[in-house]
Amino acid sequence: MKRPLTTVLTLSFIALLAGALRAQAQDASDQTGLSSAITTAEGEARFVHQSPQGPTQAFVREYDGKSYDVGEFDFLLRSGWEKALLDLNVKDLNSGNDSGSLDFSLGSSINLKGDFDILTHRLANQQDGMVINNQWSPNTYHTERSAGQTAQDAIKRTVQEQELTLSLPGSPEYRLFAGNWLQTKRGDRPVTANNIVYQESTDWFTRENNFGIDLDIGQHGQAYYEFAFRKVDDKTDSTTIPAPRAFAVTAPQDVTTHKVAFRYNPTQSLSLAAALSTRERDNQSNGLKQYNYSGNLSASYRPTKDLSFSARLYEHATQVKEQTVYVGQVPDMDFMFVKADIEARYTGMPGQTWTAAYKPEYTHRTNAQLWAETFGAATYQNVTVAAVNSQLNAPAGDDTKHTFQGGLTLALPLDMELDLKENYLMANRAAYENSPTLSNDQSVALTIPLPERLYWTSSLDNSRSENQRSNLTAFKSQSDTIMTGLTWSAPKGSLSFNYAYERGTDNIDAWFGLTNAARGGGTVKNLIDYPTAPYTYQNNVLSASATARPTQKLTLNGDVSYTDSNGAFLISQVFDPYFQAPYAGQTAQSINPTDVRILRWGLGARYMLTKNLSARASFRQESWIDRFNSANDGRDDIFSVGLNAAF
Amino acid sequence: MRIPNFLFILAAGFLGAASAFGAETSSPALSSGTAAAPVAAPTPAPALHSEPAAPSDTAATEVGATVCASCHADRAEAFKKSWHGRKMPAVKNLPFEKSCESCHGPGSRHAAAAGDKANPGFATTLMTAEKNERCLSCHNQRDIMNWKVSTHNQQGLACAKCHKVHETEGPPKPTNEVCLDCHKKKRMEINLPSHHPIIEGKVACADCHNPHGGDFRSIRAESDRELCVKCHAEKAGPFAQEHPPVAEDCMICHKPHGSINNNLLKQSQPFLCLTCHKAAHSDTTNGKNAFNNPKGTLMQRETCTNCHFNIHGNDNGKWFTQ
Numbered sequence: 001m002k003r004p005l006t007t008v009l010t011l012s013f014i015a016l017l018a019g020a021l022r023a024q025a026q027d028a029s030d031q032t033g034l035s036s037a038i039t040t041a042e043g044e045a046r047f048v049h050q051s052p053q054g055p056t057q058a059f060v061r062e063y064d065g066k067s068y069d070v071g072e073f074d075f076l077l078r079s080g081w082e083k084a085l086l087d088l089n090v091k092d093l094n095s096g097n098d099s100g101s102l103d104f105s106l107g108s109s110i111n112l113k114g115d116f117d118i119l120t121h122r123l124a125n126q127q128d129g130m131v132i133n134n135q136w137s138p139n140t141y142h143t144e145r146s147a148g149q150t151a152q153d154a155i156k157r158t159v160q161e162q163e164l165t166l167s168l169p170g171s172p173e174y175r176l177f178a179g180n181w182l183q184t185k186r187g188d189r190p191v192t193a194n195n196i197v198y199q200e201s202t203d204w205f206t207r208e209n210n211f212g213i214d215l216d217i218g219q220h221g222q223a224y225y226e227f228a229f230r231k232v233d234d235k236t237d238s239t240t241i242p243a244p245r246a247f248a249v250t251a252p253q254d255v256t257t258h259k260v261a262f263r264y265n266p267t268q269s270l271s272l273a274a275a276l277s278t279r280e281r282d283n284q285s286n287g288l289k290q291y292n293y294s295g296n297l298s299a300s301y302r303p304t305k306d307l308s309f310s311a312r313l314y315e316h317a318t319q320v321k322e323q324t325v326y327v328g329q330v331p332d333m334d335f336m337f338v339k340a341d342i343e344a345r346y347t348g349m350p351g352q353t354w355t356a357a358y359k360p361e362y363t364h365r366t367n368a369q370l371w372a373e374t375f376g377a378a379t380y381q382n383v384t385v386a387a388v389n390s391q392l393n394a395p396a397g398d399d400t401k402h403t404f405q406g407g408l409t410l411a412l413p414l415d416m417e418l419d420l421k422e423n424y425l426m427a428n429r430a431a432y433e434n435s436p437t438l439s440n441d442q443s444v445a446l447t448i449p450l451p452e453r454l455y456w457t458s459s460l461d462n463s464r465s466e467n468q469r470s471n472l473t474a475f476k477s478q479s480d481t482i483m484t485g486l487t488w489s490a491p492k493g494s495l496s497f498n499y500a501y502e503r504g505t506d507n508i509d510a511w512f513g514l515t516n517a518a519r520g521g522g523t524v525k526n527l528i529d530y531p532t533a534p535y536t537y538q539n540n541v542l543s544a545s546a547t548a549r550p551t552q553k554l555t556l557n558g559d560v561s562y563t564d565s566n567g568a569f570l571i572s573q574v575f576d577p578y579f580q581a582p583y584a585g586q587t588a589q590s591i592n593p594t595d596v597r598i599l600r601w602g603l604g605a606r607y608m609l610t611k612n613l614s615a616r617a618s619f620r621q622e623s624w625i626d627r628f629n630s631a632n633d634g635r636d637d638i639f640s641v642g643l644n645a646a647f
Numbered sequence: 648m649r650i651p652n653f654l655f656i657l658a659a660g661f662l663g664a665a666s667a668f669g670a671e672t673s674s675p676a677l678s679s680g681t682a683a684a685p686v687a688a689p690t691p692a693p694a695l696h697s698e699p700a701a702p703s704d705t706a707a708t709e710v711g712a713t714v715c716a717s718c719h720a721d722r723a724e725a726f727k728k729s730w731h732g733r734k735m736p737a738v739k740n741l742p743f744e745k746s747c748e749s750c751h752g753p754g755s756r757h758a759a760a761a762g763d764k765a766n767p768g769f770a771t772t773l774m775t776a777e778k779n780e781r782c783l784s785c786h787n788q789r790d791i792m793n794w795k796v797s798t799h800n801q802q803g804l805a806c807a808k809c810h811k812v813h814e815t816e817g818p819p820k821p822t823n824e825v826c827l828d829c830h831k832k833k834r835m836e837i838n839l840p841s842h843h844p845i846i847e848g849k850v851a852c853a854d855c856h857n858p859h860g861g862d863f864r865s866i867r868a869e870s871d872r873e874l875c876v877k878c879h880a881e882k883a884g885p886f887a888q889e890h891p892p893v894a895e896d897c898m899i900c901h902k903p904h905g906s907i908n909n910n911l912l913k914q915s916q917p918f919l920c921l922t923c924h925k926a927a928h929s930d931t932t933n934g935k936n937a938f939n940n941p942k943g944t945l946m947q948r949e950t951c952t953n954c955h956f957n958i959h960g961n962d963n964g965k966w967f968t969q
Contacts, residue, residue: 038733063844078816080733082742087730087817097849103818108738119849126909128916128950139949175788183878193956194968206880214789222792232880251881261862263792268780271795275862277869283885286962290885294869296862298796305774310801314863316870318894320885332889343801353803371891375926393923395891432892432899434922459831473925483831500835506914510921535918537907541835561846563838567907569918591949592915594907596840 044074044616046642048095054634058124058153060598060624061636065096065120065156072640083107096120096156109167116160123153123189125197127629131568131589136628143196155187155202174215177226181208203235208255221264230255252284269302288332289321306348314339330370333395337363343405351411359403363431368397380529391472393433401427419445419459430467434475434508439465458484463504472509474531479504493548502539507532530571537567537594553608560601566627568593595627612646707753707766714758715747723747726813739785750781750812775805782806790859797860809858826852836905843903843911855903871896875903886960890967892923893959920951 050068052061066072072095077088083106090100101115125145129138138144163179185204190197207230214224232253261275279292295315302308317336343357372394378386403425410418425439445459461481467474481502488495510533545559568590604618619639626632716723726732727743735741741749748754752767760766783794786806794800806812809821823845827834833852837845844850852858855874857867868874875897876883882893892899900919901911908915914922952958957967 038728040728059840063847063849078728078733080737082736085733085737089817101818105734105738108740111738117849119844121844128953130949139953142949142953177789191956192950192953195953204881206877208877222787222789224789224792232883234881251883253880253883259862261789261792263795265795273793273796273860273862277863279869279873281883281885286885286887288885288887290883292869292873294863296864298793298860300796300801302776305776308801310796310798312796312864316863320889320894322887332885332887333891333894335895345801345803347803355802365891365895368891373924373926378926391925393925431895432923433925434899457831461832473922475922481832481835483835485831498831498834500831502835506918506922508918508922508925510918510925533918533921535914539835539839539907541838543834543838561838563840565840565907567915569915591917592908594840594915598838598840600846 039077039079041078041647042074042076042644043647044642044644046072046074046616046640048072048638048640050636050638052634052636054624055631057634057636058122059596059626059632060622060634062122062124063119064122064622064636065118065154066638067096070094072642074644111165111167112162113164114160114162116158119157119159121155121157123155124632125153125190126192127631128592129629130591131593131628132586134589138629139195141195142192145190145197145199153188153190153199155185155189158182158184158186172216172218174213176211176213178211179209181210182206201236205231205233205235207231210257212259217262217264220266221262223260223262226257226259226261228255228257228259230257254282254284256280256282271300273298287323291319291321293317293319304348306346308345309343311342312340331367333365333367333371335363335365337361353407353409355405355407357403357405359401359405361401361403362398363396363400364398365395366397368395371395377523378527379523379525380527384529393472396429396431399427399429399431401425415449417447419443419447425465429469430475433467433470433473435467436465436475436477437468439463453488453490455487456485457487458482470509474507474509476507477504478506492550493546495544495546497544498542500539500541502537502541504537506535508535509533533569533571535567535569538565540564555606556604558601558603561599563596563598565598566593566595568595593628596632597623597625597627599623606644614644616640616642616644707756709745709748709753710755710758711744712747713744715754718762722813728816729813730815730817730819731812775803779806782812790857793857793860793862795860797858798865799858800860820851820853823852826856826858833904836902839905839907841907841909841911842905845904871898882959884960887962888965888967889960890958916950916952 048066048070050066054060073090073093075088075090075093077086079086085103085105087101087103089102090098092098093100097118097120099115099117102113104110104112127138127144128142129136131137159182161179161181163177165175165177167173167175183204183206185202187202188199189202191200192198208228209230210226210228212224212226214222216222230253232251232255234252257277257279259275259277261273263271263273265271273296275294275296277292277294279294281290281292283289293316296312297314298310298312300308300310315336315338317334319334320332322332339359339361341357341359343355346354372392375386375389375391377388380386403423405421405423407419407421410420412418421441421443423439423441425436427435427437430437441461441463443459443461445457448456450456459482461479461483463480464478466476479502481500483498483500485498486495487497509529509531541561541563543559543561545557547555547557549555569592570590571588600620600622602618602620604616606614606616608614617640619637621635621637623635624633712723726746732743732746735746735749736743748767754767756766757763779794779800783791787794809825810819827837836842845852855867856865858865861867863869866874868877872895882897884894897903900913902913903911906912908919912919955967957969959967961967961969963969
């Protein structure tokens with residue numbers, strides 16, 4: 001994908017802009033004689049060569065919009081005068097990942113900010129499958145598109161934002177602000193429907209315009225009001241491949257928001273803040289309206305220099321106004337939750353910091369019981385008998401949670417620091433089957449300063465949670481995480497190293513319908529009850545980065561990250577004769593497993609040719625290896641050389 | 648629009664009252680736009696929207712930045728080019744000569760003692776909260792308004808822990824690395840196979856989180872769901888056929904920072920779905936005889952959303968299959 005024309009045009013534009021700005025800055029300085037005028041400008045041109053390998057590169061290049069053999073450009077301008085300030089920064093122009101920002105201030109009265117960002121999101125064809133007899137077996141009921149087809153699927157997301165603030169004289173001082181936020185998502189993406197993977201064109205558009213006023217309340221407070229209108233539109237045509245099909249949900253919306261917020265500090269030790277907002281979302285395609293009402297009241301109080309308290313009361317409610325043309329199976333669920341938290345922090349004992357918090361939470365849902373699935377009677381191979389409708393999975397109509405937190409930071413000899421934390425949650429019932437009624441998390445962290453500006457940190461997290469009141473799935477979850485890191489920083493270089501290991505298991509009571517089950521007398525017989533069906537996962541993540549300045553002219557940098565992840569729904573207890581052809585007679589180990597290794601590393605060097613001119617070179621490699629499904633494998637090498645000039 | 652309009656009126660009244668209150672209490676000296684002289688902090692909170700409030704030090708007098716630069720030459724040179732150093736004259740009408748002492752306080756005793764760190768002592772003797780007050784005297788508007796009731800403030804975090812006051816040349820937006828230095832588990836999560844493009848530099852922590860304290864919580868929306876649907880608007884609905892957890896909180900099924908599983912799911916399918924729909928397609932739910940479907944059993948279909956593809960909601964049929 002070569003783009004010589006855009007390359008030349010962009011290069012010309014940058015050169016012209018740089019020259020003009022440099023001349024203008026010089027003129028301004030000459031004419032006004034402003035000794036404090038500061039203007040620095042920097043431009044960089046790079047040649048980037050990319051050589052992807054592998055069937056799709058879709059995973060390894062998921063967020064990489066870079067093209068093959070193109071020129072990329074950066075430009076930076078920083079100016080400051082006695083009455084104005086301008087910062088302009090554009091990066092990676094012509095790469096497919098272009099971005100930029102602008103900040104302009106004229107005295108204290110006008111501030112204009114803006115930025116844009118382009119993201120190319122390649123969407124991998126997410127092939128599903130099972131591991132049978134220890135071999136990957138793609139889903140045989142699934143019609144995939146070829147790897148070559150899906151390699152071209154990508155959505156280009158463009159976001160741009162501008163905000164203008166006018167500070168107006170007066171008493172009290174107040175400011176008017178107005179903003180514009182625009183997001184577009186255009187391109188093609190794979191969409192699966194009825195076991196067929198389609199390619200769907202996407203052209204989504206969201207714009208939000210907001211304006212408001214914020215003002216001072218005396219010397220110690222502030223308030224602002226903001227109105228925002230968001231327009232969401234779907235301009236997608238009906239193109240889908242392989243067959244036209246109107247399965248995509250189009251959701252044009254008008255969203256209107258009013259928000260008012262204030263803060264007031266009556267004394268230096270007491271601070272108060274509050275906010276209220278309403279949001280109305282009008283779905284233009286079905287006429288349904290959703291109303292959100294949110295409120296927040298926060299306070300912090302520091303009676304002594306060693307003791308501080310904070311408290312918060314937060315409410316959020318959602319209500320859907322339905323209409324008769326579009327009727328779901330049951331009415332939409334409305335809900336309201338109220339959360340509070342109270343926290344204290346005490347540093348009065350030498351070398352110790354104590355924290356304690358209590359966080360109650362109440363949620364009310366209307367129509368929750370209507371969402372229960374109904375269950376027929378069943379008997380299982382392990383002689384479990386379930387009467388008709390004896391078990392439900394309805395969300396809780398009301399649930400209350402209480403969370404208690406405690407923490408202690410201890411200063412140890414040799415400037416070491418030990419951090420202990422405990423988080424304990426109790427709920428009277430689970431909001432959903434996979435929500436815990438009991439959860440207990442602990443963490444221990446140790447920081448050790450070593451000689452020669454080295455810091456070593458390590459921590460151990462442990463988490464256990466369980467739905468103890470489940471009448472259906474008995475969801476349980478547990479995880480352990482070990483993390484360690486080393487940092488070093490000195491004038492001639494820096495080093496950062498981090499490693500994390502995480503493992504976890506979630507368990508549920510799952511039932512499986514099977515081909516040899518039989519129905520008799522209103523009861524389904526011979527099903528499998530799998531009371532501890534596990535989902536297990538492990539992650540090893542290592543990352544490191546370093547910079548070095550061996551001489552005043554040479555800077556070297558490097559980074560590496562390595563991820564080794566595996567996770568799967570293990571089903572080893574399920575085997576013949578429960579599979580139909582083509583799996584009949586075989587044993588399955590897992591469904592939809594992930595077992596990948598991702599390596600990302602890069603090296604770069606910058607050499608100062610003159611005071612204002614430097615040369616850069618870098619190499620990056622990213623690779624993705626899927627131990628089960630090699631169709632996902634990919635590797636990408638990116639080499640770039642560039643010249644950087646400061647004006 | 649009934650209630651939003653009502654709130655609009657309420658907001659207008661609130662702002663009107665606040666404005667009147669502000670007019671009564673604001674200091675004439677501060678609103679005149681003249682430079683405020685260093686004062687002995689007669690009010691409990693620092694001045695707003697004037698020059699930064701200089702700390703009290705009755706015994707010391709201002710010496711000017713040139714004197715400071717005679718010892719701290721490198722820092723002064725870097726500061727001149729920095730965002731802070733360029734913004735002070737441009738926006739605060741504060742010449743470079745006054746810039747050091749506008750935050751650090753009068754430096755005559757410090758200079759006379761050839762570097763006595765206790766005087767003005769900004770870096771050595773002030774508590775974190777006192778240092779932060781210096782920053783908050785200017786940086787106190789909308790996005791930073793809630794700092795004092797924020798989690799980071801409650802944990803005793805100093806502004807300078809994340810912001811390089813003297814050196815940062817561009818707008819002072821800390822990189823993700825600053826956040827990840829403390830939030831180490833997030834560093835692991837953003838490196839997992841499915842992740843938001845954080846390591847690719849296309850999403851910043853501060854795009855979703857307000858580290859200075861949001862109006863409602865630490866995120867930049869009134870709820871988790873509203874935060875997600877700003878970008879993922881097609882999931883917002885409201886739909887005639889809603890999936891309750893989708894309507895309530897995206898985090899019931901997704902891990903926003905990163906996951907082993909496709910689409911940031913907490914567990915792979917079908918396990919994730921079975922955590923609530925235990926007996927799906929087992930012939931015991933709703934009287935269906937799904938397991939005799941010629942396309943195979945639930946397990947052989949492997950991923951629930953192959954059929955229930957509109958799992959975030961739809962308008963035209965049951966079970967999100969249309």
